[in-house]
Amino acid sequence: MNQALSFPVPSAVGSIDQYIQSVNRIPLLTEVEEVELATRLRDDGDVEAARRLVMSHLRLVVAIARGYLGYGLPHADLIQEGNIGLMKAVKRFDPTRGVRLVSFAIHWIKAEIHEYVLKNWRLVKVATTKAQRKLFFNLRSLKQDTGTLSHDEVQSVALQLGVKPEEVVEMETRLTGRDIPLEGDNDDEDERFAPIAYLPDPHAEPSEVLERTQLAHLQDVGLHNALASLDERSRCIVQRRWLTEGDSATLHELAAEYGVSAERIRQIEAKAMQKMRGLLAA
Numbered sequence: 001m002n003q004a005l006s007f008p009v010p011s012a013v014g015s016i017d018q019y020i021q022s023v024n025r026i027p028l029l030t031e032v033e034e035v036e037l038a039t040r041l042r043d044d045g046d047v048e049a050a051r052r053l054v055m056s057h058l059r060l061v062v063a064i065a066r067g068y069l070g071y072g073l074p075h076a077d078l079i080q081e082g083n084i085g086l087m088k089a090v091k092r093f094d095p096t097r098g099v100r101l102v103s104f105a106i107h108w109i110k111a112e113i114h115e116y117v118l119k120n121w122r123l124v125k126v127a128t129t130k131a132q133r134k135l136f137f138n139l140r141s142l143k144q145d146t147g148t149l150s151h152d153e154v155q156s157v158a159l160q161l162g163v164k165p166e167e168v169v170e171m172e173t174r175l176t177g178r179d180i181p182l183e184g185d186n187d188d189e190d191e192r193f194a195p196i197a198y199l200p201d202p203h204a205e206p207s208e209v210l211e212r213t214q215l216a217h218l219q220d221v222g223l224h225n226a227l228a229s230l231d232e233r234s235r236c237i238v239q240r241r242w243l244t245e246g247d248s249a250t251l252h253e254l255a256a257e258y259g260v261s262a263e264r265i266r267q268i269e270a271k272a273m274q275k276m277r278g279l280l281a282a
Helices: 017-026 029-043 048-057 058-064 075-092 102-120 128-144 150-161 165-177 206-228 234-244 251-258 262-279
Strands: none
Touching: 017 058, 017 075, 048 075, 048 165, 058 075, 058 102, 058 206, 075 102, 075 150, 128 150, 150 165, 206 234, 206 262, 234 251, 234 262, 251 262
């Protein structure tokens, strides 16, 4: 249903303030209009009826999304997710139940925003059980001020939400913590020495660097000496088969060049490679 609907979204309107102003100007539906539109949608699959139902409740999504701004996620994204919940509610709304759409839609809007917050916020890993999710979304409102919870307050919150005091302490610590970027902003003078600058390079130990340099040198010298031990034809075949940049020569191309069969080229190559491996291993 959402693919066929057309209504304002924050990214399309421009600023979030312009979006909110535009949806607040959309007229509300009367109960009679709401039942009529919902019936048309249910019985006939009327997309225009669905669009009008959604449009008239966009302001509800804005109001609900505003309550989740404390989690550091973009207001526009929260609204977008809430709109998805609203569309799901409209699709499932039964006008014969005697309940207004606004009451029915609140659950779907909040559920969609909850899911978005838990998937995208940095504390999602700790909100895995139903009790932890409840703690996650209620701890802010239960705190009396912005300070750290006292022992008695921790006990009170744990009792109200049915969780362990240790879980309350852990959640509060994470809620009040600040994310520190591993890599700083290159344009910010204060961020030149970000945490990543203090992490040791496990491959930068002087003896390891020297060992890798010597090994690379020995391999180059060994390969050069091994190639030098071959006759000219064998050396050329090995180089063109294995040591050239880009596409290597095929057995048939070399066979045509040297006037022998491809099998003969393969035999020469195998014998040369065996000799080189013996010299490199010595």
